[in-house]
Amino acid sequence: MHPLHREAHLIERIGWLRAAVLGANDGIISTSSLLVGVAAASTSINEVIVAGVAGLVAGATAMAAGEYVSVSSQADTETADLTKERRELAEQPDAELRELTNIYVQRGLDLSLARQVAEALTARDAFATHARDELGLSAHVVARPIQAALTSAVTFAFGAAIPLIIAVASPLARIPWLVFAGSLVALAILGAAGARTGGAGILKPMLRVTFWGAIAMGTTAAIGRLVGHVL
Secondary structure (H helix, E strand, O other), X not given: OOOOOOOOOHHHHHHXXXXXXXXXXXXXXXXXXXXXXXXXXXXXXXXXXXXXHHHHHHHHHHHHHHHHHHHHHHHHHHHHHHHHHHHHHHHOHHHHHXXXXXXXXXXXXXXXXXXXXXXXXXXXXXXXXXXXXXXXXXXXXXXXXXXXXXXXXXXXXXXXXXXXXXXXXXXXXXXXXXXXXXXXXHXXXXXXXXXXXXXXXXXXXXXXXXXXXXXXXXXXXXHHHHHHHHO
C-alpha cells in the first residue's frame, strides 16, 4: 500500500487570495482612474500627485475598514450558528444524529450506511462533524477579519502605488495616457497572477480585469476633461 500523503488544495488559499486580489485590483483601478481624471482637468502636476497620494491613503484605510466590518459580520454569524449547534448537540443529541444521517442519505448513501457513518463521526467529534457537514464550515472558509483587513490594505496600497509612480515620473500632458497604459499592463499581470495562484486559467481573468479597468479609467478621463473645459 502507498503511504498516506497530505494533499494541498488550492481552496485553502481562498480567504487571503480573495482579499489580496480585490485590494490590489481596487488600488490600481481607483487610483489610476483618479489620476487620469485629475490630470485631464488639471494644469499642475502637484495637484495630480496630491490627489494620488490622498487616494492611496484613503483607499487603503477604507478597504481595511470595509473588509474588517464585513468579514466580522460573517464571523459573528458563524459564531452564532456554532453556538446554536453546540447547544442543540447537548440538548437533543438524538435529533442531531438523525439530522446528520439524513444529510448523508441526501449525498447518496443508503440509510443503514448513512447511520453508521453518522454514528462513527459523532463518536469521534460530533461538534466538528456538524460544523463541517451541516453548516459547511471548515478551516479554509472560516472568516478571519484581521487577516482580510490587513491583506486588503497592504495590497491596495501596493496596487495604488503603481499608477502613482508612473504619474510622478511622467510629464503632465502625458500622465493620462501613460497611467492608462501602465495600469492596464499591471491589471493584466495581476489577473494572471491571481488566476495562477488560484489554479485557474489566466486568459479570462486577464481580459476581465483589463476590460473593466479600461472602462473605469476611460470614464473618469472623459469626465475630468469635460469638467476641465467647463471650469
